[in-house]
Amino acid sequence: MVEAVRLHQATSLQRARVRLGAAAAATRRGASRFRRELRAFRRTRPFWGGLWLALAGIEIVYWTQNPIALVVGGGWGRSAGYVIGGGLVLLGVAAWFTPLYRALFGILGFLLGLGAFVGANLGGFLLGSVLAILGGSMVWGWGEKQPRRPRRGRRAAGS
Structure with a gap:
């Protein structure tokens, strides 16, 4: 029973990490795009x-x-x-x-x-x-x- 709870907690943690990783990647892509557009704005x-x-x-x-x-x-x-x-x-x-x-x-x-x-x-x-x-x-x-x-x-x- 205890191992089943630990396994459930571990999978929940892994799912949360995957979700956070995807959100962080999207944030990085958005920040990267913002920086590219700001650079283009500054140069013109x-x-x-x-x-x-x-x-x-x-x-x-x-x-x-x-x-x-x-x-x-x-x-x-x-x-x-x-x-x-x-x-x-x-x-x-x-x-x-x-x-x-x-x-x-x-x-x-x-x-x-x-x-x-x-x-x-x-x-x-x-x-x-x-x-x-x-x-x-x-x-x-x-x-x-x-x-x-x-x-x-x-x-x-x-x-």
Whole structure:
């Protein structure tokens, strides 16, 4: 009787392992597919420049919302932080989905980064401005990768 219970438990365990193994394999396949699609997306878009622009905008808005003790100026500076930060996030996302206008988005992101230094708490205490300038430059300078030519085979000796 005890052996029959152990055998039943063992088969239940084996069935559970098989089910978990199948689920893990499906998860790995899904993750692998997601990584392939993300890689393809990154290679056909100014991904990193857009990411830096969006992070710069988030950082500038974050420092705009902080208590008065940390804020350098109030009034227009607070509104400018929201306008410039939101604009940077918008430019970063727009660069991802419309890479045709990358030059315009890159230059506008660069200029908003410079404007954030003056208008929005030193550009999020310098970090936001630096990220915006970096991201704008990367978006503006991005070029779609050209497919590589296949390598020619080595020539045989003496030909």
